[in-house]
Amino acid sequence: MDLADFSVYCPHGPHNFRTTQEGALSDLRLVYKDLYHVAGYPTGAGNPTWLHTHEPAAATSPVLLQLMNAGMQIIGRVQTDELAYSLNGCNIHYGTPANPAAPDRLPGGSSSGSAVAVARGEADVGLGTDTGGSIRVPACYNGLFGIRPTHGRLSSEHMVPLAPRFDTPGWLCRDAVTLERVGAVLFGAAPLKPEAVDLLWATTLFDLLPEALRTAIAPLKQQIVACAVSVNGWDFDPVRLSELNNTFRTLQGREVARTHSAWAMQHLDAFAPDIAERFQWASQLTADAEAQAEEACQQWKAEIIAQLDTAFLVIPTTPDLAPLRSASDADLADFRMKLLGLTALAGLAGLPQIHLPLVKVNGVPFGLSIIGKPGSDMQLLALARLFSDAIGKDN
Structure with a gap:
């Protein structure tokens, strides 16, 4: 461990301390x-x-x-x-x-x-x-x-x-x-006994993945199916990802502007160009745009929570493998738009989501996510353990 590696560790601390030797997590x-x-x-x-x-x-x-x-x-x-x-x-x-x-x-x-x-x-x-x-x-x-x-x-x-x-x-x-x-x-809750549950599989979203990822996910799905009570397809039009992306970005942007515009707009030259541009964009969003996005958000929240009343949703966490370090700014901006559509599914509705890193493609990590209804966090954690045990992280 190199605390002087400032790409990972901060120059300021505090570092290397503990307040007690006792406790449920004292070995971590x-x-x-x-x-x-x-x-x-x-x-x-x-x-x-x-x-x-x-x-x-x-x-x-x-x-x-x-x-x-x-x-x-x-x-x-x-x-x-x-x-x-x-x-x-x-x-x-x-x-x-x-x-x-x-x-x-x-x-x-x-x-x-x-x-x-x-x-x-x-x-x-x-x-x-x-x-x-x-x-x-x-x-x-x-x-x-x-x-x-x-x-x-x-x-x-x-x-x-x-x-x-x-x-x-x-x-x-x-x-x-x-x-x-x-x-x-x-x-503040005891771990739950992992039990098989009903799953919704976002087939249309997995179909958007590149062929190599779809191929890698296929056997994973079969192993997950074996651990579930039932697995049904989720009827979701992927065209809606763009709508959810725009809804999330607008609501997030208005929140960002309320929270940080006073400081950020005085220090734009202190940010990387893409982040400075994001703050500028957020500061220009209107109340009318926010009101429209809020209406769409509430409709989506009601819709997805109803879907999750008795089941858990399985989706791709990201639209592809991690971008290359050499990716252009334009490519990264395009990838971000696709990515935010997927993350907005849970984010807009305030839902819990767990990523499971249960597959690699040519040695590069990938996986999938499980989304649950509000408050189902401990159930999700138990499911992550169940699927991990059944499949094996190094699958």
């Missing part, structure tokens, strides 16, 4: 994203100008406190894309960390440091956040299990926000058992 090591406040220390949010223009935190994140009080060894504070407003894992100030699972590909973000430190084996748990996919995407790219909890189930207090109506803490691990252990502590 933790890294935490540079959005979580630690009392007495500054939070950088992936941007040096932010770091130097904000006072040290007055209080520690309740989620981080829970994990500290559970006995975890804190390895250190890790990098994020600037103010978490990206999914690539690139940071113009600190560099792009190498993806340990696929060094020629991006690590994903914005929880890039959390994912890479866990994938490198330097920590057992990477505490991150997810707004538009910032746990789910790096989990997929780095071959990790990751959970975006039901929105609002975990406290987002004493964190640097991006878009509060979508922000949620989340975490990444190399195995489903550890993912579930952390959930038991944070949710």
Whole structure:
């Protein structure tokens, strides 16, 4: 472990500490994203100008406190894309960390440091956040299990926000058992006995994947079917992904503008060009656009929650393998649009989603996600363990 690798670890701390030797997670090591406040220390949010223009935190994140009080060894504070407003894992100030699972590909973000430190084996748990996919995407790219909890189930207090109506803490691990252990502590609930459930398989979305990924997923589906009570196709028109993408981006953008425009518009030259452009775009969104997006969001939320009343939904987490590090800005922008359509399915409705890294394609990690109804987080964690045991992570 190299704490001087500033593409992964932050120059500011605190690093290397624990508050107690006792607790349910005392055998585990933790890294935490540079959005979580630690009392007495500054939070950088992936941007040096932010770091130097904000006072040290007055209080520690309740989620981080829970994990500290559970006995975890804190390895250190890790990098994020600037103010978490990206999914690539690139940071113009600190560099792009190498993806340990696929060094020629991006690590994903914005929880890039959390994912890479866990994938490198330097920590057992990477505490991150997810707004538009910032746990789910790096989990997929780095071959990790990751959970975006039901929105609002975990406290987002004493964190640097991006878009509060979508922000949620989340975490990444190399195995489903550890993912579930952390959930038991944070949710204050005992692990559930894994039981077969009814699944909805998003056939039309899996059909959008490149042929190599469809071929790799096919045997995985058969193994999952064997673990389920029933598996039915989900009748979803993929053309709607563009609508959901636009709805999410508009609502997120208005939240971002309310949260950060006053500061960001005064410091645009402190951001990478793509992120500065995103802040400028968000600041120009209108109240009418937000009202229309809100109506679409509420309709979608009612629709999908009704679908999940008695079943869990299985979808591709991302539209393809992690982009190459050499991908052009235009290609990355195009990929982002496709990606946000998928992540918006759960994000708009505040639903819990787990990524399972149960397949590789030519050695590159890929996998799928399970989405559940609000509050089904512990059931999802049990399902992740069930499917992982049945299939094997190195399948």
